[in-house]
Amino acid sequence: MSKDNYIIEVRGLVKKFGFKTVLRKIDLSLKKGDLLVLFGPNGAGKTTLIQILSSLMLPTSGKVWIAGFDTGYDREALHKVIGVISHNTFLYNNLSAHENLKFYGRMYKVMNLRERIEEVIGLVGLRGYMNDHVQTFSRGMQQRLSVARAIIHDPLIFFLDEPFTGLDQHGVEDFKQILKKFRDQGKTIVMTSHDLDRGLELCTQAAILKSGNLVYKEDVSNISQDDFKDIYFQHTGEQKMPVYVY
Amino acid sequence: MTFIQKVWAIVWKDIASELRTKEMLLSMCLFSFLVLIVFNFTFDTGLKNLRENISGILWVAFIFSGLMGLGRSFGVERDKGTLHGLLLCPISPWGIYLGKMIGVFIFMVVMEIFTLSVFTVLYNINIIPFLLPLGLIIFLGTLGFATIGTVFSAMSATTKARDVMLSILVFPISVPMIIALVKATYIILWGGAIQEIYPWLKILIAFDLVFLLLAYLTFGFIIEE
Numbered sequence: 001m002s003k004d005n006y007i008i009e010v011r012g013l014v015k016k017f018g019f020k021t022v023l024r025k026i027d028l029s030l031k032k033g034d035l036l037v038l039f040g041p042n043g044a045g046k047t048t049l050i051q052i053l054s055s056l057m058l059p060t061s062g063k064v065w066i067a068g069f070d071t072g073y074d075r076e077a078l079h080k081v082i083g084v085i086s087h088n089t090f091l092y093n094n095l096s097a098h099e100n101l102k103f104y105g106r107m108y109k110v111m112n113l114r115e116r117i118e119e120v121i122g123l124v125g126l127r128g129y130m131n132d133h134v135q136t137f138s139r140g141m142q143q144r145l146s147v148a149r150a151i152i153h154d155p156l157i158f159f160l161d162e163p164f165t166g167l168d169q170h171g172v173e174d175f176k177q178i179l180k181k182f183r184d185q186g187k188t189i190v191m192t193s194h195d196l197d198r199g200l201e202l203c204t205q206a207a208i209l210k211s212g213n214l215v216y217k218e219d220v221s222n223i224s225q226d227d228f229k230d231i232y233f234q235h236t237g238e239q240k241m242p243v244y245v246y
Numbered sequence: 247m248t249f250i251q252k253v254w255a256i257v258w259k260d261i262a263s264e265l266r267t268k269e270m271l272l273s274m275c276l277f278s279f280l281v282l283i284v285f286n287f288t289f290d291t292g293l294k295n296l297r298e299n300i301s302g303i304l305w306v307a308f309i310f311s312g313l314m315g316l317g318r319s320f321g322v323e324r325d326k327g328t329l330h331g332l333l334l335c336p337i338s339p340w341g342i343y344l345g346k347m348i349g350v351f352i353f354m355v356v357m358e359i360f361t362l363s364v365f366t367v368l369y370n371i372n373i374i375p376f377l378l379p380l381g382l383i384i385f386l387g388t389l390g391f392a393t394i395g396t397v398f399s400a401m402s403a404t405t406k407a408r409d410v411m412l413s414i415l416v417f418p419i420s421v422p423m424i425i426a427l428v429k430a431t432y433i434i435l436w437g438g439a440i441q442e443i444y445p446w447l448k449i450l451i452a453f454d455l456v457f458l459l460l461a462y463l464t465f466g467f468i469i470e471e
Binding site: 054055056058076077079080082084086088089090091092093094095099103104106107108109133149 | 248251252255256258259262263266267326327328330331332333334335336337338470
């Protein structure tokens, strides 16, 4: 960890795809226990930022340290302390829920794997589907299993890219409870979201990414939800959805 | 030990996944069977023709069928979006490479056992007396092919014309190995002295080692992004 005790530290991060600059000089610091939600319109660079933070992509320039590990060099050590959930579930369709978790548990060298699998599968509400093949699961069930996959090794830091995608209302509520639990346990979470209400309900910090620039970042205790929404629409140029009363 | 356990977890996952569908093994075995059948009709098993061509026929069946398996090795991971999940695991790219390569090797060996069985019946050749040297050659050839193929499978998985690209990349580089395999198999099948295959064996061993080393050095860059 850095001298300032930041668990996530990003300095001068730039990402280019060919001639297109997707992220421009991003600086970001988060302390242990922070839950940052990154808001931004489509194409703002949210997914790219999450992929770089989780070391799935290398920055064009700049540095990223996660829990003291340089994402460009210490990937193996870094992967032990992070969990990633995205709209892509990273699950093998031909394998059962149990087999998927067994595979990832083995890769992370999880102790008492059998008990841990039962624990996490219970946490996401799929205990009755343990031996069913993933290809028979609905999108929402796959996303729940993806959550179980990401937490199987009890990571310190989570990177969540639109994690509510495909979840039904019940699934959303369950997942919010899981996130709150992690936040209370002092885990650090970085999440992207389009949904302002849902994101603001969970986060301790909110940031706005627009056209690759981090245009705003603030502790949510310093600002009301309505004020943040005004700031968001101001920065992104999006229009507030009109409320129709019938 | 942990490294080996993780590599084995990848192999186990690939085998378990394949055993559910058997898509790859069935298509590989069916393709090799068809190759043997087609050549059997084409060359009208006259002894002279057979002597000259039979080892080539065997390796055409092995390599073209193996290529079908190779294409799926990383292609499926990329298509299903599981490659990122694999890359996020705490294992070096070399470990991922070894896991995938061993998986390809095992699938190819299963296909080769099937192909050899059909081959002995269709071409009326008793391979029992020279099973050991032939097995050694097949082992080295399969290892070499899986070694190169896994590298290029990862490379071509991002391209749109994945299967075509894989063939274009794999075959030119495999030419020295294929020549060595065909020559050594020819000597073995037609009762040549074991010493005669030593030069070809040396080429095969060198080929396998060089490409394993190259994979070790380059695979991290290949699967990045």
